[in-house]
Amino acid sequence: MTPRIEITHVSKRFSRKSELVERLAERAGLKAPKPVVHALDDVSLTVGSGEVVGIVGESGCGKSTLGRIVAGILDASAGEIRYKGQTLAEMPDRQAAQARLDVQMIFQDPSSSLNPRHRVDEIVGAAALRHGKTTRAGLADYVAEQMRRAGLDPAMSRRFPHQFSGGQRQRIGIARALAVQPDMLICDESVASLDVSIQAQILNLFMDLRRDLNLTYMFISHDLSVVEHISDRVVVMYLGRIVEEAPVAELFAHPAHPYTRALLQEIPQLDTKRRHYAPIKGEIPSPLAPPSGCHFHPRCPLAMPRCALERPELRQIGPAHRSACHLND
């Protein structure tokens, strides 16, 4: 079967725009050009149809950048992405537009992604109407259906976003995404700013939608317990690279990469009695100047001389289990 998404050798570099004075200085050779951030560095990943792939890693490791590129909001600097077998460039314009619509993104902060001056029915219905998913005559019913599906009372459709709680605002964002009938959602920290009791409600909604609409998910979160609960497969990133990837049960039972192992040890557990914190040493290095070789080597308890020199390749270490570490050799 053709995978829903195939990401091959995708890189993304951001360069900060220089001020005019700085640019002149650069041109005169007085100043080095602005540093480039390697937000993604040769990332390859496949997402099957109907699969939930969790993406974890510390802030700045490139999770959002990857999500945005797959959602077509950002362009990759190198590499390619196939949507059901084809890149957007290979598709005729109409088909490419549809392929973009098929992948919808749900953001962390529901408030900032909703226009405060629009009523809920406008927010939910606008894109659906524009893309011909409903007619003007059928709009009210259509919006009501999306709201119900997202767990909102359609009677509230004439209200403004600020009249809702945080959890309800996230539901509005979900209703808006569903209204264009996507078959894939990219959730970027979509429950991170919600209270625990509301988190459970929204996670349940995501699981219901998956079952009812056969959705594919890329589920980005720094919260490993959330990712463990909802994902079929988990991808661990560190400074722009995938360091490990495995089916969820395998990853949590047999983490292979030293970074994954350390990360799993750091998560506070509800059931551990008073524990002694013995954390990973050191900071997350700056992506402006990532360490040579294996990006994790300055913090890795198992680092060898080779680790500072050579980038470890992401390779198969078990059925559907990949890891990027020289210890695998």
Next chain:
Amino acid sequence: MTAPMLEIRNLRTEFATDAGRVTVIDEVSFTLNRGQVLGLVGESGSGKSVTGFSIMGLIDPPGQVSGGQILFKGEDLRTLPEPRMRALRGNRIAMIFQDPAMTLNPVLRIDTQMIETILAHEKVSKTVARDRARDALGMVGIPSPEERLRAYPHQFSGGMRQRVAIAIALLHRPDLIIADEPTTALDVTIQAQILAVVQRLARDHGTGLIWITHDLSVIAGLADRVAVMYAGRIVEHGDVDTVIRTPRHPYTHGLIGSLPSRNPRGQHLKQITGTTPAIAALPQGCAFRPRCARATEACLAAPPVTQTEGRLLRCFHPVTEGEAA
């Protein structure tokens, strides 16, 4: 037995809002001994920060602490004149905020800020103060502290800035630290580093800690006791292992039951229905009533406080031990 280091009795704080005066926390009582860690948990808006600010004497008018006692080493902080309160603050009692910017001055070098903080409370030479500042940075795990002393706050990462703010809170080896979600915005590896530091502090120096968070898992590994707040009141309070293993207030019970780690992978999470009520429009009687599956007629009245085996509960129909297991 000696008196507890901190004893809070029936603390009440009010704010003036468009809707008139609103009581934001009420009947908040707990004690904290030397070297003890109390976890204060609850949803956003439940009154955790206001509790911390009230103890610190940092509620600005027209808000005010309007009732109760804050006994610190036997002395009621509410009756202290402001100059004496100011002398205690930052010296014997310190607060760490979620946002380190609340502590750090962006235009001053770290050494300037730290030395000023020391000299504000102690008569020592600048050299001694500087040495103390450097040691404090080292203690919170900041590499090459001597160099970092000369840096400005913006030259640090978020996790480093928070550690500097913590180092400043530690400068006078305070007896009490109130930490308001200091690791919420940080990555787990950085959070673990900070937890290691404060844990050592409580153990080695007898510092009492009030650790405010919405993350019960953090409390599980760090605290001795936990107080759960809902709508401005402590609804359950007890030994941390006991409360987490057998929560008895329906809110605590529902909260813990909804965590992914308490549910089979991939299955529907048990969830608490509904949302947190606005503090200005609390339901009559028990504030949790509209979301509570155990609610009865009785819950239209304010629930009684019961105390059994060191656990406090504010509920008419607590979950029984059998059900809780």
